[in-house]
Amino acid sequence: MNIREAGIDEGISEVIVTSRSAVGTFNAAPIGIITTTNGHFVKLYKGSRTLSNVTETDKLAANVTCDAVLFVKAAFEKLDKSHYSALSGFPVLKEAQSGIIFRAVLEEKSGVYSIFQLTPIAVKINWNELKAINRGLNAVIEATILATRYKMTRDEREQEELKKEMVHYADIVEKCGGRREKDAIEILNEKFFT
Ligand SMILES: Cc1cc2nc3c(=O)[nH]c(=O)nc-3n(C[C@H](O)[C@H](O)[C@H](O)COP(=O)(O)O)c2cc1C
Incomplete structure (x- = not known):
């Protein structure tokens, strides 16, 4: 599956990762999706809700957005339910330009972080917004x-x-x-x- 069209390219793509706990609670946080010639990865530091959710459900969604407020709110506040919609039954952000659902397989674990390899399983492009570098x-x-x-x-x-x-x-x-x-x-x- 080519996710370049959805905005994820080589290097580190800063996105808002949405995830879900085993009991169904949604979470959103800014996270970098790492893309190399070997594929897509994510490095999640210990203590984050994102890490515990991904460990519980083996999935995450990358939401591509240039909305600065959404980044700050996802980092420090709990986004209320109105921000979310569903893609293949998984929570994504309504306002994002695109959403990509990944299956996450643990590849490396240290006392400080866990690295997961990511395989895209569903993609939705909402709109292509052209935005010059700001x-x-x-x-x-x-x-x-x-x-x-x-x-x-x-x-x-x-x-x-x-x-x-x-x-x-x-x-x-x-x-x-x-x-x-x-x-x-x-x-x-x-x-x-x-
Ligand atoms: C642009 C940006 C990129 C980030 N990338 C990562 C990352 O790749 N891995 C990580 O563990 N934390 C990363 N962080 C920090 C998390 O967003 C932060 O620790 C957040 O509070 C975790 O929230 P959570 O507990 O809801 O998962 C990043 C923060 C920003 C602003």
Whole structure:
């Protein structure tokens, strides 16, 4: 199955991964889908709900989107049910440009992370939105990654460094971002600077 048309190409594709627990609770989180000449993979760090869901159900969905607010909300809030629809009976995000369901097979496990090999089993392209590179969007993604690291560390010096870097990205959003990017950085600001 060729999923390039659905937006997943070589390198690391930053998407929102939706998953489901054994008892049927939905989850969404920003995750990188790693694509090499050997196939598609995901590296999930210990402690995330995504990892526990994928371990329970052997499946995940990659949702391709350029919506900065959706990335920040998926990282730090629980998306309510209205965001989800079903693809082959699995939860995907309604607002995404495409959704790809993968079967996930554990390939490597350490004390810190688990790597799964991914095989696509269903694809849905909702719309092809052309969007030029926007540095504001890239900066939101970088700032959100820093914010998820901030949440995981207790080292105060590291937290200060991360905050400094986040301010740098917030400045880029201010200069280059559109409304969605500015709204997204505002949510991060509220969570980390107030
Ligand atoms: C752009 C982006 C990419 C990320 N990629 C990964 C990843 O590949 N693996 C991972 O374990 N966490 C990744 N994270 C961090 C998770 O999104 C974060 O830990 C999240 O809180 C996990 O949520 P969950 O507990 O609902 O699964 C990424 C975060 C961002 C913003």
